[in-house]
Amino acid sequence: MESSVQSDLQAADTPYRSPNMQSADRLSALKQEMEYLNRIGKQFVAAFDRFQVHRALLAALQDLYSFSACCILLTGDPIDLFIIPCYPLNGSFLEAMIQRIASAANALNFPAITPEQLARSAYFDAPDELAQRRKQGEISSTTIGSGLNIPLTVENRIIGMLSLFDEKPGTFDADLLQLTTMIADYAAVALDNVRLRERENALWREAELERMRLELIIGSMAEGLLITDAKGAITSLNTSAEQLLAQAQTEFTPGVPLRQLAETSSVPWLPRLADIIHQALSGHTVKNQELVAGQEDDRVPLTLNISAAPLHDASEFATRPVGVVAVVNDVTSSKQVEKLKDDFVSVVSHELRTPLTAIKGYTQHLVRRVERRLRKLRSSTEGAVIDSPESQDLRSLSIIQSQTEHLERLVNDLLDLSQVQWGQIHLHYETFDLPAVLGELVRSVQASAEQHSLILETTDREASVVADRARIEQVIGNILDNAVKYSPHGGQVIVRLYKQPSQYHISIKDQGIGVNPEHFEHIFERFYRIHNTSSQHYAGIGLGLYVAKAIIDRHGGQIWLENNQGTGSTFHVTLPMVPPSDEQSEAAPTGNTTL
Ligand code: ADP
Numbered sequence: 001m002e003s004s005v006q007s008d009l010q011a012a013d014t015p016y017r018s019p020n021m022q023s024a025d026r027l028s029a030l031k032q033e034m035e036y037l038n039r040i041g042k043q044f045v046a047a048f049d050r051f052q053v054h055r056a057l058l059a060a061l062q063d064l065y066s067f068s069a070c071c072i073l074l075t076g077d078p079i080d081l082f083i084i085p086c087y088p089l090n091g092s093f094l095e096a097m098i099q100r101i102a103s104a105a106n107a108l109n110f111p112a113i114t115p116e117q118l119a120r121s122a123y124f125d126a127p128d129e130l131a132q133r134r135k136q137g138e139i140s141s142t143t144i145g146s147g148l149n150i151p152l153t154v155e156n157r158i159i160g161m162l163s164l165f166d167e168k169p170g171t172f173d174a175d176l177l178q179l180t181t182m183i184a185d186y187a188a189v190a191l192d193n194v195r196l197r198e199r200e201n202a203l204w205r206e207a208e209l210e211r212m213r214l215e216l217i218i219g220s221m222a223e224g225l226l227i228t229d230a231k232g233a234i235t236s237l238n239t240s241a242e243q244l245l246a247q248a249q250t251e252f253t254p255g256v257p258l259r260q261l262a263e264t265s266s267v268p269w270l271p272r273l274a275d276i277i278h279q280a281l282s283g284h285t286v287k288n289q290e291l292v293a294g295q296e297d298d299r300v301p302l303t304l305n306i307s308a309a310p311l312h313d314a315s316e317f318a319t320r321p322v323g324v325v326a327v328v329n330d331v332t333s334s335k336q337v338e339k340l341k342d343d344f345v346s347v348v349s350h351e352l353r354t355p356l357t358a359i360k361g362y363t364q365h366l367v368r369r370v371e372r373r374l375r376k377l378r379s380s381t382e383g384a385v386i387d388s389p390e391s392q393d394l395r396s397l398s399i400i401q402s403q404t405e406h407l408e409r410l411v412n413d414l415l416d417l418s419q420v421q422w423g424q425i426h427l428h429y430e431t432f433d434l435p436a437v438l439g440e441l442v443r444s445v446q447a448s449a450e451q452h453s454l455i456l457e458t459t460d461r462e463a464s465v466v467a468d469r470a471r472i473e474q475v476i477g478n479i480l481d482n483a484v485k486y487s488p489h490g491g492q493v494i495v496r497l498y499k500q501p502s503q504y505h506i507s508i509k510d511q512g513i514g515v516n517p518e519h520f521e522h523i524f525e526r527f528y529r530i531h532n533t534s535s536q537h538y539a540g541i542g543l544g545l546y547v548a549k550a551i552i553d554r555h556g557g558q559i560w561l562e563n564n565q566g567t568g569s570t571f572h573v574t575l576p577m578v579p580p581s582d583e584q585s586e587a588a589p590t591g592n593t594t595l
Helices: 002-010 026-046 050-064 091-107 115-120 174-220 239-247 258-264 270-281 332-380 389-421 434-447 469-485 544-554 581-590
Strands: 069-074 080-085 122-124 146-154 157-166 224-229 234-237 286-292 303-311 323-330 430-433 452-458 464-467 491-499 503-509 558-563 569-576
Touching (some): 026 050, 026 174, 050 069, 050 080, 050 174, 069 091, 069 174, 091 115, 091 146, 091 157, 115 122, 146 174, 234 239, 239 323, 258 270, 270 286, 270 303, 270 323, 430 434, 434 469, 434 503, 464 469, 469 491, 469 503, 469 544, 469 569, 544 558, 544 569
Parallel strands (some): 080 122, 452 491
Antiparallel strands (some): 069 080, 069 157, 146 157, 224 234, 224 323, 286 303, 491 503, 503 569
C-alpha cells in the first residue's frame, strides 16, 4: 500500500497553483482545484495505515507550500504527537515547535498538556523519499519563522491538530488557508478511520488469542468435550473425546443428529447418549449420567460419565439453545476399583456365612439344652425362681443369639449390596397373599418390641400378589425394624394396606425421631445414614433402604418417605399386582415364576 501511495504521488499531475498566483480565469482555476482535491482525496482513501496518511498529507501540503515540518497531534489516551520533518532540523527548532504545539493545544481546549509531556509522547516519522535535501551551504535555523495550526475535525468532533512550521517568515499564505483546512479535514477522516481499524485489529487479535488459548485448554483437557448444534449433531470434539469414542468403537457422521444416527446404528448405548443431548437441547442441565459403552461381557465394561448443558447465544431473546456442550469422563478405572471392593465384600460375607450358620445352630442347641435343664430345676424346686448358673447361662446365650442374628443381617445386607450394584439380584416370583405375609411380619417384629405396639390395618382380607415373597418380606421387615429402631421411646407402628386398581400400596407409620426433608432424596443411597446426634446411637450401616429400593424397583413398584411433621416418619411402598412384562419374561425360564 505504501508503494501505491508513493507511485500515485510520483505520477501526480503538476502541483496545484493558487488562483491568485496565475492570471488564468476563475473557472479553469476552480477546475484545477477540484482535480487537485480529487487526486489527494484518492490518496487519503488509499492510505491503509497512519504512515501512509502522513505521506499523503505531506505530499498534498508540499504541493501548496515549501515548509520545514508538519506535526500531527492526536487526542486520546495517551495523546500522540507525530513530527514529520521535511529535512534535518535543529534541536532548538524542534523544542520551539513542541512549545508552540502545547500552547496552541491549550488554546483549542485540548486536555491540558505540558511541552515536557508532549515531548515524551512525540514520534518522528521521517519518510526519506519525501524529505527535501537542504540546499548546499544552507544552515538550519534555531527559530521558527512562521507557523500554522488547524484543528483536525471529524463530524464536528476534534480529534487532533495539524501544525505546520517553517524557518522563514510569511510561508503560510492566507489565500491557501481554506484549501489547507480541506486537506486537514481529509487527513482527519483518514486518521480517524485508521485509528478505528487499529482498534478493531487489536480487538480481533485479542479475541483470536483468547480463542487459541481456549482451544489449547480444551485440546489438553483430560476430559472429553463434545459440542453439538441445535439439531443435536456433533460439530466438534476434543482429542480426549475422540479417543474415548474411538475406544467405544463409534464414529460420528458430521451434520447428522445423534437421534437419527441412533436409529440406524448398532451401537447399543448411542440412543442413551442421544437422549442426554436431547434433554440438554430442551434446556435442562444433565449431570453425571453413567453410560456403559463397553462390551457387555467385559468384566468391567468401558463406562463413561456424561454431563451436558444447553448452549445459548448472547442474544437475550433466543429461547432455544443453539447447541449442547457435553463433558465425557472415563470412569472405568473407578468402576474397576468399586468392583474389586464389592467382590471382596461379597467373598468375605460369603465366607462369614458358614461359621455364622454353625454358631447360630450350636447356640440354638445350647439354648434348648439349658432351657430343658432349667425346666427340670424348676420342677424339682416346685416353681420357685432361683438365680441358678443355668438361668445366667440362658441370659448369656440369648445375647449371643441376638447378636448372631444381627451379624447375619449385616452379612446378608453386604451380600445383597454387590448383587444390587452389579444388577445380579435374581427374583423368584410366586403368588402369595399379601395381608397374610404382612400379618406374620408384624407379629414377628412385635415379639421383640415390647415398648411398641404394631398394628396392621387392611380392608381386604385377601389380596394376592405375584412377587418374590422372600424379598418383599425383607423390604417390609427392614422398614418395620427401622420403625422400631428409630422410635426409642416406643409408640405405635401402623401398617396399612390399600388395594388400588393394578397395585397395592403399603404405608408404615411410626412415632419415632423422624427424618428431615433434606435427607429424603439421599436416604435410599448406599451407606447413607443420617449423622445427627440421635442417630449415632442406633446400630446400622445404611444399606437396608438401598437394597429395599433396588428390590421394589425390580418389581416395578415405588418406595418413598413422607414426613410426619415432627412425629416420626411414614414409608410408602407400591407393588404391582403382577410384575412388569420384561421381569416376567426374564423370570419365566428359571421356572421360579408362578404367574
Ligand atoms: P441402617 O438403619 O442400617 O442405618 P437403612 O438403609 O435402613 O440403614 O436406613 C438408612 C438411614 O435412614 C438410617 O441410618 C436412618 O438414619 C434413617 N432411617 C431409616 N428409617 C428411619 C425411620 N423410621 N425413622 C428415622 N430415620 C430412619
